[in-house]
Amino acid sequence: MTTTRFAPSPTGYIHVGNLRTALMNYLIARKAGGTFILRIDDTDPERSKxxxxxxxxxxxxxxxxxxxKVERQSDRLDRYAEAADKLREMGRFYEAFETPTELDLKRKKQLNMGKPPVYDRAALNLSDAEKDALRAERGNGVWRFKLDHERIEWNDGILGDISIDAASVSDPVLIRGDGQVLYTIASVVDDTEMGVTDVVRGSDHVTNTATQIQIIEALGGNCPRFAHHSLLTGPQGEALSKRLGTLALRDLREQGVQPMALLSLMARLGSSDPVELRSDMAELIEGFDVNRFGAAPTKFDVQDLFPLTAKHLQSLPLADVADAVTDAGVPAELAEPFWAMARENITTLADLKGWWELCRDGAEPLIADEDREFIAEAIALLPDGPFDGETWGTWTKAVKEATGRKGKGLFMPLRKALTGMERGPEMAALLPLLQVIRARG
Known part of the structure; x- marks a missing residue:
């Protein structure tokens, strides 16, 4: 059975980059009728909240x-300890004691010699006595996985055939000196034991995937199918990583972005399919294919979310937005006609408040000097209320006959006088909602 997972670290809020990973894994699982696991990667006790x-x-x-289902890595530390013991018994796990400064000096020396800056495995030559002396001096060392220096190959669901020479990669640290288990081994153990079949994540994990494949094989597990999606950039191709903190999902929600607008964009962004607003999750699942995504950096512009949000809102019945209409102050008896008027003229639900204030309080009229007599004559011809959807047509016909005005010269001055705006909703729908005019009628 297809099983995927989304594995965020609880060290901050989810942003659009995280969402891309979560959504792809979710859609793969749902399309196959499989299982989607939320795995909280909380092995860092200091930063996890x-x-x-x-x-x-x-x-x-x-x-x-x-x-x-939800899994938490902090509940599985004994499983990682068992895996570490197994790797030690196999001679694939060794303790190393270099300080960060010493490692940096080694890297610089290798680069100066034209060699790849990989760990030189000096720790493998330490005697037991030397290790004891280093522990006494520096504390426990880190534990590194000993890679087999061979090519690591897999067919990536997005990038195609990948081949990495393990000799060009440092033996990865899997456990820190303070005992903290790192992502690389914890993820392998979890994916293996939880039966994860498909892993989609960012292309910055490609090298990490290569090392994890060897760890999976060493522990006797089955490798999932890997796919590495492109990283997001800003609209001009600039690095987005520094701005991700301002693109948290809760910030987008606060700005009025609708879920289906966000999901519709993220489910297609970077693929060969056009971005189209979908009405529900079933449509997204139906049309999703991870193989249709490309490797090139993908431009993300937060402003693209607002036209999609507006279009989504236009499709909704009153029942879906009733709370927002009520929160804007609209009386229950006017909710239906108000939503019918406003839905075509808002970008987010927050805009409803402004339209209701216009309906309730009116607006400062915009009347050109040459239109003052015309407006006065027109207002005098306004029929008695109550107003309905026919009132605007009846009134403007009477004004046309009395004044001879027609077209834009008739309608625009009336709109500006009643709403203080040159454009907006259909006046036939808006006029019955204008409380000041209703009172006058």
């Missing part, structure tokens, strides 16, 4: 990305 765990769940629920 419970408030971020809650926030991650809230953001996913807001988007409708419902998981089948």
């Amino acid at each position: 419970e408030e971020y765990v809650d926030a991650i769940k809230q953001d996913l629920e807001w988007l409708g990305l419902h998981w089948d």
